[in-house]
Every structure is written in C-alpha cells, then in structure tokens.
Amino acid sequence: MGILDKFDAVRGAYNEARSNGRDPFSVRFDVIKSATEGEIGGRSVTLMGTNNYLGLTFDGACVEQAVQALRENGTGTTGSRIANGSYGLHVKLEAELARFYGRKHAMTFTTGYQANLGIIGTLAGRDDDLLIDADSHASIYDACKLSGARVTRFRHNSAKDLARRLKHLEGNPGNRIVVVEGIYSMHGDTAPLKELVAVAKEAGAYIIVDEAHSLGVLGKKGRGLAEAAGVEDDVDFIVGTFSKSLGAIGGFCVSNIENFDVLRVACRPYMFTASLPTSIVASTIEALRQVEKGGHLRERLMRNSRRLYEGLALAGFTMGPEITPVVPVKVDDAETAITFWNGLLQEGLYCNLVLSTATPDGKPLLRCSVSAAHSEQQIDEAIATFTKVGQALNAIPKPAMAAAE
Amino acid sequence: MPDADLDFIMGELRKVVKQPEDVRPEASVTRELGLDSLAVMNLIMVLEDEFDILIPMDKLADVDTVQDLATLTGSLKSQNEDECA
Numbered sequence: 001m002g003i004l005d006k007f008d009a010v011r012g013a014y015n016e017a018r019s020n021g022r023d024p025f026s027v028r029f030d031v032i033k034s035a036t037e038g039e040i041g042g043r044s045v046t047l048m049g050t051n052n053y054l055g056l057t058f059d060g061a062c063v064e065q066a067v068q069a070l071r072e073n074g075t076g077t078t079g080s081r082i083a084n085g086s087y088g089l090h091v092k093l094e095a096e097l098a099r100f101y102g103r104k105h106a107m108t109f110t111t112g113y114q115a116n117l118g119i120i121g122t123l124a125g126r127d128d129d130l131l132i133d134a135d136s137h138a139s140i141y142d143a144c145k146l147s148g149a150r151v152t153r154f155r156h157n158s159a160k161d162l163a164r165r166l167k168h169l170e171g172n173p174g175n176r177i178v179v180v181e182g183i184y185s186m187h188g189d190t191a192p193l194k195e196l197v198a199v200a201k202e203a204g205a206y207i208i209v210d211e212a213h214s215l216g217v218l219g220k221k222g223r224g225l226a227e228a229a230g231v232e233d234d235v236d237f238i239v240g241t242f243s244k245s246l247g248a249i250g251g252f253c254v255s256n257i258e259n260f261d262v263l264r265v266a267c268r269p270y271m272f273t274a275s276l277p278t279s280i281v282a283s284t285i286e287a288l289r290q291v292e293k294g295g296h297l298r299e300r301l302m303r304n305s306r307r308l309y310e311g312l313a314l315a316g317f318t319m320g321p322e323i324t325p326v327v328p329v330k331v332d333d334a335e336t337a338i339t340f341w342n343g344l345l346q347e348g349l350y351c352n353l354v355l356s357t358a359t360p361d362g363k364p365l366l367r368c369s370v371s372a373a374h375s376e377q378q379i380d381e382a383i384a385t386f387t388k389v390g391q392a393l394n395a396i397p398k399p400a401m402a403a404a405e
Numbered sequence: 406m407p408d409a410d411l412d413f414i415m416g417e418l419r420k421v422v423k424q425p426e427d428v429r430p431e432a433s434v435t436r437e438l439g440l441d442s443l444a445v446m447n448l449i450m451v452l453e454d455e456f457d458i459l460i461p462m463d464k465l466a467d468v469d470t471v472q473d474l475a476t477l478t479g480s481l482k483s484q485n486e487d488e489c490a
Contacts, residue, residue: 150461153446168459362443
C-alpha cells in the first residue's frame, strides 16, 4: 500500500473539483491591486473572499510602518523569542494589545493557527476537559489533539447542550475549559456569548473566545464579540489573529490570569518557531490603532454586509443565519457549487468555494467576505453577477416573463 | 450490552450512509460505510443524546466497526450508572 493511498477519497474529490475549470484550491492572482481588486490572467477581478474586513492591507500608514521596520531590522528574525530574543517591536505590540483589550497580559504568535494550538493545547492538560462548539475552526480541533485532554463537542451555539455536558463532568478532578468563537468563519453567525459565559461560570469552567473574525468587526472599539456582548470581564482568555481585520499575519492571546507569563516557557507552538518579522509587527501596531478609532470603518463594513446579504436574499439565494461580514450562499450540491464558483470567477468575482467537510451542515458554500473598502457599486455588481450565474444554473428562479405581468 | 443499543446505532447509521444494506455490526464505520470525520462526530452527538453519556473524542481512536462503537457506548453507559448508584 502506497504511503499516500489513505488520501484516495480526498484526491478523488480534489480531482473532481478541478475537472470543471480552474483549481479552486490554488487560485493564482497575477497581482493584487488593492484591498478589493486583483488580476487573474490579465483580467480584473473583484475580491470578495479575503477576510480583509477593514481593508487595511494597503493602508498608507500601515505600509509605511512596515517599510521602516523592514529597513531598520531586516527581513526576518531568524529564530524564536525564547532562543533568539525579542525585538523591541514584539514587546511593544504585546503592550499595545494588552492596553487595547484592557488586560494585564498579552502574548503573540507567528500565526493565528498557532495561537489556538498554543493556548488551547497548553492550557488543557491530560486531566482536563475541553468543551468545544461543534462548528469550531480546524485550529481548535487540532489544538484539542495536541492537548491530550478529554474533548467533547457541544451543539453549535447551544448553551443548553453545553450546560448538560458540564453537568456530566461535575466532580471530575481537572479543569473544564469551554472554547467558542466570536463569528463562525463559515456560516458567519455569532455565538450567544452572554448565555454561554453564564453557563460556563455557573459550572466553574474557564472560557476562551476566539475573536479571529470578530476583532475589528464587532464592539464599539472593535474588540470583538466579548465587547459587543458586554461580557469581557467573564472571558478568561481571548485569542485572535492579525491576518484578517489587521491585514497582516500572526496570532495573539490576552488575559488577566495570574502567572500568565509561564506560558512563554510552556507553550511549544510559541517556543519552537521563529517570531514574526518586525515589518509585520509594525504594521499590526498601526492597524490596531486604526481599529480602535475605526468606528466609521465598522459602520461602513456593516452597511456593506447588509447590502450584500439582503441583495442576495432578495435574488432568491439561501443565506446564512445572521448578517455579519461573512456572507455565505448555500448551494445544494458540490457539482453546482464548483460550476457556480467558476462562473463567478469568469465574470470577474472572486469568493471562496467551500466543499462539504469544511462546512457544519455538509452543504457546500460560496462564501463571501465583505470589506469596509468595498464600494456600493462593487457590492451591487457582485449581487448582479451572483444573480446572473445563479439563474443560468437554475440555482435561483429565473425572472418572471414579461407576458406574465 | 443490550441489543437495543446496537440496533439504535445501526438505525442511525442507515440514515446517513449511501447503502443502508451495508450496515452490519462487523462493518468498518469509516472504511466500509464511508463516514467522514464530520459524519462520525455528528453521529457521536446523536448517541450522546440518546444514551445520556459523553463520548470523549480520544475514545474514538479505538473504534473501527459498528460493534466497537456499541461496545464503547455500552461501557460508558455502565460507568455512568456506577457513578449515579
């Protein structure tokens, strides 16, 4: 048996996805021109699947800070912070994050994925119980494996199911740790955080909130769902990423817990990987500043999100449960989804094709992510493109004939 | 372990597999019945509700066949009863 034979089923699905035109899993942009425009094969494409919520990737001040740090400190750090030391900017970013969240401690990671691996995988030990939302991101599932803790999933966004499971675990000697997300990355819905926090606290459990898609997006100051729901004091750990609204790459955790810094010498995904290049750190510090005073960007983002969601719903598409900047269109089967996705790209619109195993209910999605940088015209064009391709594929009803009037 | 539990598990599997006639106690849940990881986890949730138990994800490492799954739920149920007794 060949070493890759175990992936036969995955390879079959991959080949099927590729057989219909472009390879959805290795799209190649010739150039990215702005937060909302790119080019593929010499043709202009509107970007509506980049998680660039505030459109800061080309922000002048962020770019300038990055360039300056690049010139001053070089291209990379070539080592981990434990073995090779921190740069001043790493320490500054952690101080800025702690101040932004109003917490005592902050720790940065090289990616958001590693932040989850590191924090969840280290906080939960063999005798502990992890309770994760069933729709959790892959990084949370992988973190669970790394932890060695007992892991159970509770029904998506169900405080009642969480309570039932916590009750089962009463009397277990270890800690109970609940993990939820601010905005779920596929269906774009938010967690009922107030209820979940109340249930967790009642049972004496710790709670970790992953604000990857909600940082910069929710809350008056952009701190995410915990801020918006008014429960920041009861959330023990917030993890997140610099790669979405902050427009760079990296991850972080903030907390008020005592002795937090021991994680720096216990958390392997922090210890055994190179630290972020300072150009990334510098642009992130500037982006964080802009998030904090970015009320106007958040208003525009929500306006754009509502415009896209409502326009697509009106056209007859099946949408996600809630209006947030993650706007998924549900499609019945993989074949239609693949043809649809190719049709959109052909018409100059890029979104994400999500096939069944990555989606909670097994239905494929055409997942859009909206940016504050999108113009109303870009949103309206996207709705028109979806409608045109959707009608051609009979995914939505064709317009009624004039004669029927 | 009561046969009723095995029957329940097979009934749930028949709802989700492509060929319900393939569901038998000695069939491999992933290799023969073709459940992917998400389908397995969703089945686990249904069993947790039905039998009022928690099935930690690491326990699934030892599960291959439908019978293995029934044995696992049976042992977790009896643990539960011992604790309540």
